[in-house]
Amino acid sequence: MEIILSNSSHKPIYEQITSQIKAMIMSGELKPSDALPSMRALAKSLHISVITAQHAYEDLSRDGFIETVAGKGTFVSAQNKDFLREENLRLIEEKLEEVVETGKMAGIELSQLIEILTLFYKGD
Template structure:
């Protein structure tokens, strides 16, 4: 599991970790039952404080992405497909909101924006 942190990002470090681990789980790079490094191990490998790693793991656990079993470790939780879809939909909405804001500021019409999105969507 490779996590890349950016000091120049506006996102806090724990959020960068959370986002990347969620992405690995949603893309199936990390599968249900896969073990994650301990908080101390993660902190050591990323050169961050254990408190930052703990914050990331707490967020992931709260959101249902991971589960911690006392004495055994932290693992990727069994995912509810509806939950994953909802998370992805929320992510897409954020990106589309950003695109809509740029289009409004730049004078790009809604029909042009829809046309661009349609082309990008069908490109794959």
Template sequence: MNIVISNSSDKPIYEQIAQQIKKMIISGELSPGEALPSMRFLAKELRISVITTKRAYSDLERDGFIETVTGKGSFVANQNLSFIREEQLRLAEEFLQKAVDIARSSDISWSELSELLELLYKGE
């Protein structure tokens, strides 16, 4: 599992880990039932605290992406991927609505807003 941690990111490390694992699950890179590295192993590989990996795994379990079996480890949940994608789409819609509300109240034009979204999406 290839997880990259950025110390310059404004997101906490546990959030970066959880987000990258979610992306791997949604993209199909990680399959339902597939075992994840142990919390200790992942912490050692990333050179971070086990508490940080525990927080990431706890968040993933809370959100239904993984299941943890005591004594056996954590596994990708057998969940409907279209449901997960729909949840992510709903979350994106919620954030975009906030952006639209701010743009309207600040007299930011549609062309400026769409250009900004395109730049952010493409990572430029």
């Protein structure tokens, strides 16, 4: 599992970790029941504080992406398809919101945006 941190990013370090692990889970790179490094091991490998690693793991656990089993470690949750679908829809909505705002600022009609989206969706 490779996590790349950027000092120039506007996101806090724990959010960078959280978003990259979420992306790995959603893409299938990390599969249900895959073991994750301990918080200490993650902190050591990324040269960050254990508190920062803990914050990232707490967020991932709260959102249902990982689970910690006492005495055994931290693992990717055995997620159901509905949860992953919902998370993907949320990401799509964020991106579409940006597209709509850009389209409005550029004076592009809704029908044109729909046409462009349809072309991309069909792959033409």
